[in-house]
Amino acid sequence: LFTGYILRGDNTGTSAGMIAENIINTIPLLGQMLDDLFFSISGSGLRKVYVHHVITFDFFLLLCAWSHLRIYRVNVQDHKVLIAAMLIFSIFVSAPLEPEHLGTTYIAGPWFFLGLQELLRYIHPFLAGVAMPGIFLIALLAAHPGGGKKSIFLWVMALLLGANAVLSCVAWLR
Numbered sequence: 001l002f003t004g005y006i007l008r009g010d011n012t013g014t015s016a017g018m019i020a021e022n023i024i025n026t027i028p029l030l031g032q033m034l035d036d037l038f039f040s041i042s043g044s045g046l047r048k049v050y051v052h053h054v055i056t057f058d059f060f061l062l063l064c065a066w067s068h069l070r071i072y073r074v075n076v077q078d079h080k081v082l083i084a085a086m087l088i089f090s091i092f093v094s095a096p097l098e099p100e101h102l103g104t105t106y107i108a109g110p111w112f113f114l115g116l117q118e119l120l121r122y123i124h125p126f127l128a129g130v131a132m133p134g135i136f137l138i139a140l141l142a143a144h145p146g147g148g149k150k151s152i153f154l155w156v157m158a159l160l161l162g163a164n165a166v167l168s169c170v171a172w173l174r
Helices: 002-006 011-024 031-038 047-071 076-092 111-122 125-142 151-173
Strands: none
Touching: 002 011, 002 047, 011 031, 011 111, 011 125, 031 047, 111 125, 111 151, 125 151
């Protein structure tokens, strides 16, 4: 999702790529190596982002979804109307790519990044872009239904989601 957002190539996508590259460079010891592996937008443009978007993330998606794909079969014949409607819609409605705006001083990300964007205004990029999402992911994994004491992790997730909602509202009102 995020790599596709960067690959749009418009002003907002380019800015998002530069922000992501700067956030990943704040990781001690590994930041530069991870940037060279995943982004390196300032050095190689969008080539690495495109390769990961098309190959790497599709491989991980297939790996994660493989057991579900084997169990739940979808018959294309049952969805002819939906497929035709989506095809017709995509032919007549163009994607909302914004043109370059000269002199733009504030670029708002999509709704799902507004909280992170606002958090970057107040705390160090490592804490906002690496530590906070990492804490959320650890709490999410620890709150797995098979786990024992998961209530504290559910509270951590609720707190972080609530903070993200408040920050998203603040950014949206900006």
